[in-house]
Amino acid sequence: MTRLRQLYPQLLALGVVLLLIGLISPGFFSVTVQNGRLYGSLIDVGVRVAPVALLAVGMTLVIATKGIDLSVGAVMAITGAIAATLVADGHPVPVVLLVALSLGLVCGLWNGVLVAFLDIQPIIATLILMVAGRGIAQLITGGVILTFNDPAFSFLGSGAVMGVPTPILIWLAMGLVVGLLVRRTALGLLIEAVGINRRASMLVGVRARFLILATYAISGLCAAMAGMIVTADIHGADANNAGLWLELDAILAVVIGGTSLAGGRFSITASLIGALIIQSLNTGILISGWPPEFNLIVKAVVIVAILTLQSPAVAEELGVLRDLLRRKGAKP
Amino acid sequence: MIRARHLPFLATVLIFVLAYALCVLQFPNMLSFRVLGNLLTDNAFLGIAAVGMTFVILSGGIDLSMGSVIAFTSVLVAVLVRAGVHPALAFALALMVSTGFGALMGLTIHALKMPAFVVTLAGMFLARGAAFLLSTDSVPISHDFIKLLKGLFIRLPDKGKLSFLAILMLLAFVIGVILAHRTRFGANVYAIGGSEQSAELMGVPLRKTMVQLYAFSGFMAGLAGLAYTLYTSAGYSLATVGVELDAIAAVVVGGTLLTGGSGLVLGTLFGVLIQGLIQTYIVFDGTLSSWWTKIVIGLLLFAFIVLQRLILLVSERRAAIRSAAGG
Numbered sequence: 001m002t003r004l005r006q007l008y009p010q011l012l013a014l015g016v017v018l019l020l021i022g023l024i025s026p027g028f029f030s031v032t033v034q035n036g037r038l039y040g041s042l043i044d045v046g047v048r049v050a051p052v053a054l055l056a057v058g059m060t061l062v063i064a065t066k067g068i069d070l071s072v073g074a075v076m077a078i079t080g081a082i083a084a085t086l087v088a089d090g091h092p093v094p095v096v097l098l099v100a101l102s103l104g105l106v107c108g109l110w111n112g113v114l115v116a117f118l119d120i121q122p123i124i125a126t127l128i129l130m131v132a133g134r135g136i137a138q139l140i141t142g143g144v145i146l147t148f149n150d151p152a153f154s155f156l157g158s159g160a161v162m163g164v165p166t167p168i169l170i171w172l173a174m175g176l177v178v179g180l181l182v183r184r185t186a187l188g189l190l191i192e193a194v195g196i197n198r199r200a201s202m203l204v205g206v207r208a209r210f211l212i213l214a215t216y217a218i219s220g221l222c223a224a225m226a227g228m229i230v231t232a233d234i235h236g237a238d239a240n241n242a243g244l245w246l247e248l249d250a251i252l253a254v255v256i257g258g259t260s261l262a263g264g265r266f267s268i269t270a271s272l273i274g275a276l277i278i279q280s281l282n283t284g285i286l287i288s289g290w291p292p293e294f295n296l297i298v299k300a301v302v303i304v305a306i307l308t309l310q311s312p313a314v315a316e317e318l319g320v321l322r323d324l325l326r327r328k329g330a331k332p
Numbered sequence: 333m334i335r336a337r338h339l340p341f342l343a344t345v346l347i348f349v350l351a352y353a354l355c356v357l358q359f360p361n362m363l364s365f366r367v368l369g370n371l372l373t374d375n376a377f378l379g380i381a382a383v384g385m386t387f388v389i390l391s392g393g394i395d396l397s398m399g400s401v402i403a404f405t406s407v408l409v410a411v412l413v414r415a416g417v418h419p420a421l422a423f424a425l426a427l428m429v430s431t432g433f434g435a436l437m438g439l440t441i442h443a444l445k446m447p448a449f450v451v452t453l454a455g456m457f458l459a460r461g462a463a464f465l466l467s468t469d470s471v472p473i474s475h476d477f478i479k480l481l482k483g484l485f486i487r488l489p490d491k492g493k494l495s496f497l498a499i500l501m502l503l504a505f506v507i508g509v510i511l512a513h514r515t516r517f518g519a520n521v522y523a524i525g526g527s528e529q530s531a532e533l534m535g536v537p538l539r540k541t542m543v544q545l546y547a548f549s550g551f552m553a554g555l556a557g558l559a560y561t562l563y564t565s566a567g568y569s570l571a572t573v574g575v576e577l578d579a580i581a582a583v584v585v586g587g588t589l590l591t592g593g594s595g596l597v598l599g600t601l602f603g604v605l606i607q608g609l610i611q612t613y614i615v616f617d618g619t620l621s622s623w624w625t626k627i628v629i630g631l632l633l634f635a636f637i638v639l640q641r642l643i644l645l646v647s648e649r650r651a652a653i654r655s656a657a658g659g
Contacts (some may be wrong), residue, residue, distance in 0.1 A: 068449075120637055123394075123449075124590045128637070131581055132630020138623035239623075248396075248453055261447045294467060296461030304454050311444040 010257055010273040013306055017277055021284035025304075028287065037160040037173070041287055043168075049279035050167035051226035051243065053272055055250035056257070058108075058180050058219030058252075060271040063254050065212050066195045066263025067115055067122035069219045072250060074133025076108045076227035076243030081140040083228050084237030088148040096153060108134075112213035130247070137239035138172050147236035157233030167229050174222065179268045188266075191215065195263025253278055256306055266317020279307075337391045339643050340587030340636060341599040347632075348602045351609055367612065369402040370499035375608040377559040378400065378578055379501040379601065382586075383508040384552025388601045390512070391545055392525040393448035397455035398553045398602025399575035404463040405557025406429050409596070410471035410567025419477045427554045433459065433551015456576075456639025463569035470568040471562065495560050504555065508597040511583040517544055519580055525592025582607055585632050589640060606632065632654065 022028045030039035055072045062069045083100040087093075107129060114125035128208055159166045182188035193201040194208045202208045226246070231237050254260065256277055257270035281302060285295045356363040371378075381398050388395045407425040409607055412422035433455065441451045484496040512518040522542040523531035556575075580590075586603030590596025600651050610628050614620045 067368050071366065072577075084437070112635075118638070118641060121590055124633075124637055127577075127580065127584075128633045129579060132627050135623040135626030135630065138621065139627070141624065143621050196478050216548060219490060248456075252450075252453070255450055261449065293461070293464040296457045300457035300461060307446060307450060307454070308444060311446050313445045315441060321648060 006258075006267065007270055007273065009276070009310070010270045013256070014280065015276050016274055017280050017302070021288065023281060024284070024288040025287065028284075031291070033163060036163055037165070041283060044286035045166065045276065045279050045283050048163045048283060049112065049275050050115070050171045050229050051246055052249045052253055052278060053171040053172055053220045053275040054226040055219075055246060056253040056271040056275045056292070057175050057268055058215070059254050060257070060259055060266050060268050061178070061182070061191060062122070062216040062219050063251070063261060064191050064195045064263060065215050065257050065268035066198070067212065068126065068251065068261070069106065069111060070123065070126040070131055070215060070247050072219060072223040072226070073243035073245060073247040074130050074137070075104055075220055075223035076110045076246065077137035077226045077237075077239050078107065078132055078140065078231060079104045079224040079227035080242045081137040081239050083153070083231050084146040084148055085140055087150045087153045088146055089209060093150075093152045096119075097228070100228055101221060104220040104222075104224020104227070105106075105217055106220070107223070108217040113217030115296065116209040116212040123291035125154040128272060134239060135244070137237075140238045141237055145236055145238045154232050154235060156177065157229050157231070157275035164276055167233075170229065172227065174270055175226065175272050178218065182268070187211075192266065195266075213241070248276055252303060256303070256310075258310060267319050338587075338596070339645075341602075341637070343594045343639060344562065344585060344587050344599050344602045344606070348609065348629040351606065355609065355613050357572050357618070361614075362612065365488040365490055369430045369488055369498060371605065371608045371612055373493075373495045374611075374618070375564075376495075376497035376501040377556040377572075378575060378582065379552060379604045379608070380504045380559055381556035381575060382523045382579040382582045382600045382604050383504045383575070383597060384549035384556075386508065386583050386586070386588055386595065387512070387521055387545060387596050388448070388549045388597055389543075389580070389583050389588055389590060390525045390576045390592055392528065393454065393515050393545070394439070395434075395437075395546065395553075396449065396576050396582070397433075397459055397482040398460035398549070398556070398579055399572045399577075400463065401430050401550060401553035402431065402557040402560055402572040402575055403570070404459045404466075405465045405554045406561040406564075407466045407569050408473065408568040409558065409561050410473050411466050413473050413475055413478075413586070414471055419475050419646045423558055426558065427551060428466045430554025430573060431547050434553070435543050435547035437550070438546030441546070442539050442542040458615075460569070463564050465487055466569065467567070468569060470566050478565065482565075497562060497580075500559055502554070503587060505550065505597060505601050506528055509598075511548075512597045513596065517541065521545055522593055525594070526612070527593075576605065577609065579631050581633055585629070585636050585642075608635055 010014070028041045031038055031042055033039070059069055059072065077264060079100040081098050082103055086096045086099060111126050114120045114128070115122050144230035156166055156170070161169055166305035182191065189213055190201070190206050193206055194211050198208050223243075227243060230242050254271045257267060257272070259266040259271060282295070282297055286292070287299055352362075361367070367487060384397060385395060398543050408426045408429065411421070413419050413426065416577045437451055437455045440446065441448050481496050486494040488494055512521070520531070523534065524541060525540070529536070536641045560572060565570070582603035583595070583600050583605055584590060584603070586595070586599030586601070590597060607625070607629060608623050611622070614622055614624060627634070
């Protein structure tokens with residue numbers, strides 16, 4: 001997969017963020033086992049990051065094809081609503097999973113068809129579902145916050161396997177499966193080719209339309225999974241607030257991970273680290289005892305700092321600087 | 333002759349008139365200056381914001397910070413007035429801050445060569461966070477000057493009122509139309525939206541235009557914030573979440589291409605009015621939930637996007653035929 005060296009900037013940023021939080025609240029790194037389950041702030045980061053991490057996996061592929069998926073938050077609300085409705089009606093968990101995942105897939109395919117076959121700009125094509133999706137979710141729940149009590153389904157959000165909380169396992173597994181799928185086959189390379197130059201890739205025989213459709217479908221699946229985790233976690237579906245603005249966090253995670261919004265080279269691992277950075281910031285601000293009003297400001301400042309360092313303009317400047325230094329070093 | 337690129341605009345106007353006629357058929361009371369006046373007043377802040385958004389989208393960019401800037405200016409004004417500052421001074425200060433904020437985002441987008449999407453997203457967090465810092469509670473405003481402004485209106489027939497807010501929004505659209513079609517700035521924005529590279533080669537000052545553009549959009553967001561403050565008589569940092577999406581939807585339904593370079597400011601007015609009309613219909617009906625608004629707007633968005641694709645395809649084919657005949 002991605003070479004470790006290419007992940008240095010993201011790993012460094014994550015390390016700095018974690019270190020700063022550790023300095024402010026020393027208890028941050030302590031992990032204990034209670035009732036056969038891991039507990040601690042670090043574990044909490046891993047659990048809370050699950051929705052954004054899952055979305056980031058799908059979003060990375062979409063962005064690599066030079067697209068964007070604004071609808072993932074709304075898809076989370078839709079799938080969460082349908083899952084809650086089915087669970088509340090007493091349907092068994094496998095049925096619920098199957099229906100919700102298929103619905104996510106359908107949403108993804110809808111976006112994919114609009115982008116790949118009708119050639120509609122991704123940002124607009126997915127805006128449709130982003131705007132209408134919450135209305136559809138409200139339609140499913142009947143405008144109320146549906147609650148349910150089903151230990152089997154709640155396991156997705158609050159259970160643990162061998163002491164590790166389920167959400168962590170789910171996002172790690174999804175990242176691993178999709179990562180292996182695109183990097184152990186030629187798929188990843190082809191997706192990058194489509195993102196860099198769709199016409200050229202089509203001319204050499206890449207089935208660009210199909211690939212683009214597939215990336216949106218995967219994004220829809222990831223959103224469905226994220227929606228179910230959130231629903232299982234809060235034991236209910238809130239069509240208004242489930243996944244609200246998470247599409248923006250997911251896009252940020254991908255951008256922090258170094259995948260360009262202009263498409264091309266991507267790294268799922270880096271996006272996952274990006275998601276971890278965002279979540280560490282959230283958790284860190286929360287447990288450091290700062291007033292929550294600072295949350296958004298700190299987040300904005302850190303993000304601007306990271307993005308500025310990665311921006312093409314600064315990268316050029318740094319490149320020039322590096323060349324100058326090298327030349328100076330070579331002279332004597 | 334009707335130009336093909338004005339077809340989306342004409343379609344929007346037609347849809348608005350047809351939809352209004354259908355509403356009136358069902359509820360004859362909707363055909364009154366009172367309803368029309370309220371339609372304008374209730375959507376004033378959205379309309380003002382949408383003018384700014386139209387320019388940004390015409391340039392091929394996007395401004396996601398709008399809803400947050402609206403909330404920020406309304407909280408800023410409320411806090412300043414509470415501290416004893418005269419509202420007029422508070423208004424001026426708020427507009428200066430929002431314009432400066434927009435200009436800074438424009439400069440960042442240009443200087444760092446980063447997508448407008450990402451920069452204005454960070455701006456969205458920043459403005460919302462700044463609003464939280466000022467106050468997390470809803471801050472009520474009561475001042476004679478505010479009451480005076482709220483009391484201003486032009487009387488229309490049968491108890492209708494064209495309120496100060498409605499006039500402000502219509503004024504914003506007039507300014508927008510003049511800026512877009514009668515000034516160099518407007519021409520530059522259209523040129524950048526058509527092709528940034530060509531515009532630069534033709535001598536359009538990119539940096540200056542980008543800064544002006546986002547400053548204008550920030551100014552309009554600030555003005556929308558003032559309108560919102562007048563409308564609700566309060567400043568609340570959690571208000572107007574997602575208004576930027578409504579504004580984008582209004583712009584697209586109004587016939588502006590999201591890729592930039594093509595569209596009319598006046599179309600946005602009808603985009604806003606269509607959204608308002610759906611809400612008014614839901615209020616009149618009484619049994620439908622307000623989330624139908626979202627679904628209908630989504631469907632409209634879809635219809636318009638497909639319409640624009642078709643027009644583009646037809647005009648491309650026509651151009652191809654013409655060039656084939658010429659060559």
